[in-house]
Amino acid sequence: MAAREEERFVEDPFTDEEVLADAADYVRRLLANRRTLARRHERREARRLRRHRRMWKPALRMFTLTRLAMADLVREHGRELAQDGPLDEVSTALLLLWGHAARCVEGVEHSLAGGYVDDAQARARTVFEHAVMAHIIGEYGREPGSDLAERFLAHRLARLAKDIELQQEYPDPELSELPADQVEAVREQVRGFKDRWGEKFGQTYGWAHGLPGMGKTIKFEHLQQLVRTDHIRIHYRHASHLIHSDALTLFLSEVESPEGPLMAPAGTSFGLIQPATWSLWSLGWCTESRVLHSPLRADDGGMRSNKASWLVGTQTLLEATAAAFEATEDLAEQRADRDFERYLLPGWRGRAWARYLTWRDGGPPIRRHHPADEEPTASEPPPVSTETVTAVDTGGR
Known part of the structure; x- marks a missing residue:
């Protein structure tokens, strides 16, 4: 029997010659097999994506159609506004908010198509923030004498001034600095804004001071x-845990298994309904603010019938998309429960099904011990099959 190699401890692994030599050899062997490793990963990922998209294709298609319908409505509305001359500040702010919200929703769609629910939920949170701001600017920015939209657009310079101060305090040679004259111009404009609207203008949401219910901070x-929208605060807080690192973030990624809690994989076929519906409803809210708070509306508040029909139609599509995601989510749950039950079948059927699930998911070999494979002793009862499963395919749940 070969003698066990004596362990060696190093203080600084990045300067130790033996560690550096072993690391170089590891990298060399890894690169020598890079094609095999990459292809193996690509095959597993391709199989997972085929299963995922085959199940969610109808719902994802409804998601795309609804998003495109809203984009067409805003595009047509913008053409009509352009005929009346330059956009006013309220229309400009609403257009910018809708544009970035639409980009985020498109990112949500790609994340859902890959099964990356946490990424989709984080993006849906941003869309919701845009929807809240669009509603406030549309609602209060059209009041007589209101300069809310002007404050909102000017607030970008206050945020830029904060970034300039941070970069000057902690300089990074990889970041290009603004010329000194531009930096001074930004600071001069911000000083003028604070003289006009107060020192609170420099806060994170300083543009919102003066609105009902707003305090010092x-x-x-x-x-x-x-x-x-207080009823959505819990969803907003849950999505915040997926963005900012804290202890609860780790537990939100756990799933239960016969072996105990496990970390959920990045790609999953469950939980798509919440980010999908939340992001689309938020984008629909941005669309409503863009169309309803438009200077094209009549003096009595009415709007053109074709735009009204278009807007109501997008709401109908939203409801149909939510129903499609809910139905697919139920189907995914049923299939996962069916696979789980069939996996626990006794005898050769259960072992064959376990091998099939291993091949289908492209995962490592699944070890399964069945009471029939071992001879129970007289001093202990035969083990129960559900307690002797060492790995269970839960479909990413």
Whole structure:
């Protein structure tokens, strides 16, 4: 029997010659097999994506159609606004908010198509923030004498001034600095804004000071209260855990298994309904703010019938998309339960099904011990099959 190699400890692994030599050999062997490793991963990922997209294709198609319908409505509305001359500040702010919200929703769609629910939920959170701000600007920016939209657009310079101060305090040679004259121009404009609207203008949501219910320091939850969306705060907070690192973030990625809690894989076929519906409803809210708070509306508040029909039609598509995602989510749950039960079948059928699931998911070999494979002793009862499974395919749940 070969003697066990004596362990060696190093203080600085990045300067130790033996460690550097072993690391170089490891990298060399890894690169020598890079094609095999990459192809193996690509085959597993391709099989997972085929299964995922085959199940969610109808719902994802409805998601795309609804998003495109909203884009067509805003595009046609923009053409009509352009005929009347330059956009006013309210229309400009609403257009910019809708444009970035639409980009985020497209990112949500690609994340859902790959099964990356956490990424989709984080993007849906951003879309919701845009929807809240669009509603506030559309609702209060059209009031007589209001300069809310002007403050919102000017606030970008206050945020830029904060970034310039941070970069000057902690310089990074890889980041290109603004010329000194541009930096001074930004600071001069921000000083003028603070003289006009007060020192609070430099805060994170300083543009919102003066609105009903706003205190000395404004947080996003105050904006939510203003637009009466407190019932969505729990979803917003849950999505915040997926963006900012904290202890709860780790537990949100756990799934239960016969072996105990496990970390969920990045790609999954469950949980798509919440980010999908949340992002689309938020984009629909941005669309409503863009169309309803338009200077094209009549003096009595009415809007053109074709735009009204188009807007109501997008809401119908939203409801149909939500129903499609809910139905597919139920189907995914049923298939996972069916696979789980068939996996626990006794005898050769259960072992064959386990091998099939291993091949289908492209995962490592699944070891399964069945009472028939071992001879129970007289001193202990035969083990129960459901307690002797060492790995169970839960379909990413």
